Amino acid sequence: MRMDNQYAQFDWAGTLVTPAPLRSPRLLLLNRDLADELGMALSEAQWRDMTAGLQLVTGMQPFAQVYAGHQFGGFSPQLGDGRAMLLAEVIAPDNQRWDLHLKGAGKTPYSRFGDGRAVLRSSLREYLASEAMHHLGIATTRALALVGSQEPVYREQVESGAGLLRAAHSHLRFGHFEFFYYSGQPECIxxxxxxxxxTQWPDLTKDATGYASLFAxxxxxxxxxxxxxxxxGFCHGVLNTDNMSMLGLTLDYGPYGFLDAYNPDHICNHSxxxxxxxxxxxxxVGYWNLQRLAQALSGVIEMDALQQALGGYEQRLMTAYSEGMRQKLGLLQWQDEDPALFRDMFALMKAQQxxxxxxxxxxxxxxxxxxxxxxLLTLVNDVEAWQPWFVRYQxxxxxxxxxxxxxAAQMNAVNPKYILRNHLAQQAIDQAEQGDMAEADTLLRLLANPFDEQPEFNAYAMPAPDWASDLEISCSS
Known part of the structure; x- marks a missing residue:
């Protein structure tokens, strides 16, 4: 395993730390395919001890990063890795760089009033979600290993402590640049x-022109x-700037959720x-967050370049969305009436849940x-109301x-049959908290091929039961 811990050499960008080991850890999940991709040939005991903070691999330099962030619209001048730390930067056999980031490793200088721990509930939710998103083809951090323990952690109630080891090409966030901009340290940017x-985009030049291209x-x-x-139909739940990745990755899974009944106003975060x-x-919100990043970079990138890049956001998003929606509906060629067809479909979906x-x-x-x-008709409660739309669509x-x-092949290649619904994740969590990982293993197997017909898992492809609407997911998740 090759390591090149460049970020940990920036002593102004955080603090070298030592993990606080979890007591009596047990290895619950291990992503062997990703471990092989990273060239990490470790024993299960080594994975367990590393993810529990008991014994690190020689050469690792645990480092807690400092950053800031706009949280629910208000600025927090200092956040940082409060319950996580960057263990190492690994160079995989294909020469790709990966951060190893350990969550639940104990207090750091940025824990504020927190205990630095993670609980099994939220750690398993992140493990499942990040792997589900990866197999849906959506950019995300990845889960490497999960350990559980009997160590008590106090949240709304007493829960069991856990450690989650995740990987990404970088964990740099918008909030990193906000911290140095607002703290009067622009020379660090x-x-x-x-x-x-x-480390990521060596085709760019390290000057104002290259920085402008990077922001774009x-x-x-x-x-x-x-x-x-x-x-x-994915809702992140906490799109603060400190949860926004510079690489465009889905980062920091907390109170996320996939839509069950279609509701454009759906709020997945109870908080x-x-x-x-x-x-x-x-x-x-994505655009608003990019504006905050642009402000933080305004000292090294000309305002015209920042505005030009921001000006392309809406077109890029709408182009990607409209092209994706046409594929979801099995349409190849653009027609002027397509947007109205989409809007009317969504209006009916919302009205009939x-x-x-x-x-x-x-x-x-x-x-x-x-x-x-x-x-198809079993999904609607007023077939007659749908008839005009069906005529137009046909x-x-x-x-x-x-x-x-x-x-049908095109549509099934982009419309998943299986997603990580909240009630499915909750059932896996309930069993895991009783020491049974069978349901989590089942979910990981079926979500690894979300577009494929898997008859043995058909029960997982049904609409959510009524009781699922009572589940409340908050920031503590």
């Missing part, structure tokens, strides 16, 4: 940008990411009392001329001049 260029790249990646979230981070607000994932998956069986499939499909098999 070019160093961080140069680090990002050296961040804008594009953020727009693309949020378009993908909207297409799959979000104003709906700032509701599903339909995510595109606007149609399951988002099941709707698009089952829509693949609809042909330009045959009767509406029964499986007429639109007829204009495509393609076979039903080709159309």
């Amino acid at each position: 070019p160093t961080l940008l140069n680090y990002l260029i050296d 790249r961040v804008v594009e990646k953020t727009a693309t990411l949020i378009a993908q979230w909207q297409l799959v 979000d009392h104003t709906g700032r981070y509701a599903y339909d607000q995510q595109p606007a 149609v399951d988002y994932t099941c709707w698009f998956r089952r829509l693949a069986e609809l042909t330009p001329s045959a009767a509406i499939p029964t499986e 007429a639109r499909l007829a204009q495509e001049n393609r076979t039903q098999a080709d159309k």
Whole structure:
């Protein structure tokens, strides 16, 4: 295993720390495929001890990063890795760089009033979600290993402590640059940008021109990411600037959720009392966060370049979203009436609380001329209200001049059959807290191939049961 711990050499960017070991840890999950990709040939005992903070691999330099962030619209001047730390930067066999980031490793100088611990509930939620998103083809951090313990951690109630080891090409956030901008240390910002260029985008120059291109790249990646979230019905829940990745990764899974019944106003975070981070607000919040990043970079990038890059956000997002939505509906060619077709469909879905994932998956069986499939009709409660839309959609499909098999294959390649619904994650958590990881293993297997027909898992592809609407997910999740 090759390591190149460049970030830990920036003593002004954080603090070298020592993990606080979890007592009597037990290895619960290990992502062997990702471990092989990283070239990390460790024994299960080594994975357990590293993820529990008991014994690190020689060469690791645990480092807690400092950053700031706009949280629910208000600025917090100093945040940082309060319950996590960067263990090492690993160079994989393909020469790709990966951060190893350990969550739940104990207090750091940035823990504020926290205990620095993670609980099994939230750690398993992140493990499941990050792997689900990866297999959906959406940029994300990855989960490497999860350990549990009997060590008590105090949240709303006493829970069992856990450690989560995750990996990403970088964990740099918008908030890193905000910290140095607002704390009066602007000289640090070019160093961080140069680090990002050296390690991720060596095609860029380390000057004002290169920095402007870097920001434009961040804008594009953020727009693309949020378009993908909207297409799959994913709600992040806490889109603070300290949870926004410079690489356009889905970062810091907390009170996330996938839509069950379609509701554009859906709030997945019980702590979000104003709906700032509701599903339909995510595109606007992404732009607002990019404006905050632009302000932090205004000392090294000309304002015209910042504004030009920001000006491309909406077009990039809408292009990615509209192209994705056409694919979800099995349409190849753009037609002027398509936006109205989409809007009217969503209005009906909202009014009748149609399951988002099941709707698009089952829509693949609809042909330009045959009767509406029964499986599709079971998702709606007023078939008559849908009839005019079905007539328009079937007429639109007829204009495509393609076979039903080709159309269905295209739709099934972008419309997942299986997603990580909240009630499925909760069932896995409930069992894990009793020492049984079987349900978590099952979810990971089926979510590794979310677009494939897996008849043995058909029960996981049904709309959520009524009791699922009572689940409350908050920032502590």
